[in-house]
Amino acid sequence: MIHQYQLNGYNIVLDVNSGGVHVVDDITYEMIQMLTPPLRGACPKDVADRLSEKYTKQEIAEAYHDVYTLYENDILFSDDEYEQFSDMMVSSPVKAMCLHVAHDCNLRCSYCFASTGDFGEGRKLLDAETGKKAIDFLLVQSKDRRNLELDFFGGEPLMNFGVVKEIVAYARSKEKEYHKNFRFTITTNGMLLNDPVIDYINQEMSNVVLSIDGRKEVNDRVRVRCDGSGSYDSIVPKYQRLVEKRGQDQYYVRGTFTKYNLDFAKDVMHLHELGFDQVSVEPVVSDPKLPYALTEADLPRIFEEYETLARQLIEKRKKGEGFNFFHFMLDLDQGPCAIKRLRGCGCGNEYVAVTPDGDIYPCHQFVGMEEWKMGSVLDNTFDLKKKSYFAKANIYGKEGCKDCWAKFYCSGGCNANNLQYAGDVLRPHKLSCELEKKRLECAIMMKAAMADES
Amino acid sequence: MKHIKTLNKANLKKSAAKGGCGECQASCQSACKTSCTVANQKCEHAK
Numbered sequence: 001m002i003h004q005y006q007l008n009g010y011n012i013v014l015d016v017n018s019g020g021v022h023v024v025d026d027i028t029y030e031m032i033q034m035l036t037p038p039l040r041g042a043c044p045k046d047v048a049d050r051l052s053e054k055y056t057k058q059e060i061a062e063a064y065h066d067v068y069t070l071y072e073n074d075i076l077f078s079d080d081e082y083e084q085f086s087d088m089m090v091s092s093p094v095k096a097m098c099l100h101v102a103h104d105c106n107l108r109c110s111y112c113f114a115s116t117g118d119f120g121e122g123r124k125l126l127d128a129e130t131g132k133k134a135i136d137f138l139l140v141q142s143k144d145r146r147n148l149e150l151d152f153f154g155g156e157p158l159m160n161f162g163v164v165k166e167i168v169a170y171a172r173s174k175e176k177e178y179h180k181n182f183r184f185t186i187t188t189n190g191m192l193l194n195d196p197v198i199d200y201i202n203q204e205m206s207n208v209v210l211s212i213d214g215r216k217e218v219n220d221r222v223r224v225r226c227d228g229s230g231s232y233d234s235i236v237p238k239y240q241r242l243v244e245k246r247g248q249d250q251y252y253v254r255g256t257f258t259k260y261n262l263d264f265a266k267d268v269m270h271l272h273e274l275g276f277d278q279v280s281v282e283p284v285v286s287d288p289k290l291p292y293a294l295t296e297a298d299l300p301r302i303f304e305e306y307e308t309l310a311r312q313l314i315e316k317r318k319k320g321e322g323f324n325f326f327h328f329m330l331d332l333d334q335g336p337c338a339i340k341r342l343r344g345c346g347c348g349n350e351y352v353a354v355t356p357d358g359d360i361y362p363c364h365q366f367v368g369m370e371e372w373k374m375g376s377v378l379d380n381t382f383d384l385k386k387k388s389y390f391a392k393a394n395i396y397g398k399e400g401c402k403d404c405w406a407k408f409y410c411s412g413g414c415n416a417n418n419l420q421y422a423g424d425v426l427r428p429h430k431l432s433c434e435l436e437k438k439r440l441e442c443a444i445m446m447k448a449a450m451a452d453e454s
Numbered sequence: 455m456k457h458i459k460t461l462n463k464a465n466l467k468k469s470a471a472k473g474g475c476g477e478c479q480a481s482c483q484s485a486c487k488t489s490c491t492v493a494n495q496k497c498e499h500a501k
């Protein structure tokens with residue numbers, strides 16, 4: 001399988017199974033469009049005939065020679081040899097957990113999937129005892145996995161900061177005995193950050209996600225306090241201080257774009273101008289009936305905006321002022337292995353979410369959907385049938401993913417979005433697919449542009 | 455090669471043979487928590 005497209009003046013051919021990315025000239029681009037594997041040593045006559053209207057015999061022969069060389073090297077029209085690994089897409093140890101330390105929030109962001117923090121279940125804080133039971137659950141369920149991830153999430157986790165600290169200390173105290181290495185992360189809206197909290201986060205958290213949507217008017221339209229006033233002026237200086245003190249790049253300022261700011265490239269650039277070089281701004285996923293929802297009709301405009309952003313980033317990078325935009329980050333040589341790529345997000349299988357009540361859910365976005373509850377860390381119940389269902393939510397289990405050119409980059413999309421907006425965990429949410437594919441095309445094109453430099 | 459410039463050296467197929475150890479970050483933990491993107495993640499063994 002291949003995927004070819006033209007963007008920003010580049011002819012790009014992606015060989016899906018090998019991951020080979022080729023930038024080709026016009027004749028080669030047209031030729032590849034006409035070819036179907038298996039290839040032979042000489043250009044098929046009908047293809048050569050059609051190309052001869054525009055190109056000389058020699059050009060055609062040369063281009064074919066190059067194409068054939070790639071084919072022989074197994075980086076063009078390469079075969080799908082991955083079915084043999086499909087038995088590796090099974091239940092695996094639980095090694096990552098999203099711990100909901102506070103089902104409460106001090107902001108009232110209108111697009112919040114947690115219904116302003118309480119996930120529709122009433123405002124609640126996790127107590128330390130339940131938190132420790134969650135750690136115990138992870139220590140046992142992670143079996144032979146060494147690296148464990150724990151994300152403090154909410155609502156707003158800093159509303160329960162004392163418990164966060166207690167849980168971190170508890171987990172650390174168990175690392176040796178269980179041969180584990182905990183990596184903590186925290187996602188915060190910034191309101192409660194101050195120097196001691198910042199120092200603690202910088203010392204203990206291997207990653208920190210700082211929520212902000214971009215320009216002041218964009219942020220403050222949606223990310224508001226209970227009294228309706230915006231959060232921008234309060235959080236920006238705190239984030240700047242945190243990042244400055246942190247002195248490394250394991251953090252993200254993270255925002256959401258909606259129908260209200262389809263010119264979101266400006267927000268990305270704005271966040272960079274504020275001094276942040278790890279930026280993530282993502283499409284809101286919501287009920288299409290809501291006023292800020294993105295719909296199919298917005299796609300052309302969003303695509304255009306992604307292209308604009310990609311071009312701006314290229315320009316910056318060429319000037320040595322580049323920064324990371326999460327959804328364009330792509331490592332063509334050292335990314336994750338193919339197995340990881342085919343396995344999916346891990347939701348409900350190697351990753352679970354735990355609520356203040358100790359309830360286990362497949363992931364943070366399933367929290368509150370009673371029918372998806374998997375068990376409880378309080379009485380150590382854990383629904384293994386649900387777990388194997390989610391283990392099958394990989395590329396081979398989802399409608400259309402196996403034949404999608406983006407499968408090694410997307411990994412099958414978001415189960416929660418699929419369920420909520422396409423009606424089934426195993427049915428990809430089309431709008432998300434279109435966005436994912438566009439981002440990938442941009443990310444690959446940026447590689448082509450940067451390779452052009454050197 | 456005159457007509458084609460290949461941007462990467464690695465072949466994804468080779469990564470499958472030794473892959474799948476499961477020690478790397480769960481995809482959704484990285485930044486957004488609203489979507490799955492794996493290609494921007496790192497292998498624990500990549501040095």
Ligand code: SF4
Pocket residue numbers: 335336337338339340472473474475476477478496497498499
């Ligand atoms: S750590 Fe590397 S080899 Fe192991 S599953 Fe992750 S990407 Fe694959």
Ligand code: SF4
Pocket residue numbers: 398399400401402404405406407408410411412413414428429432433434436437
């Ligand atoms: S883009 Fe959609 S169809 Fe393609 S792999 Fe991702 S979820 Fe599946």
Ligand code: SF4
Pocket residue numbers: 345346347351362363364365413414415416417482487488489490
């Ligand atoms: S289902 Fe969606 S939100 Fe949940 S872990 Fe997977 S990608 Fe993340």
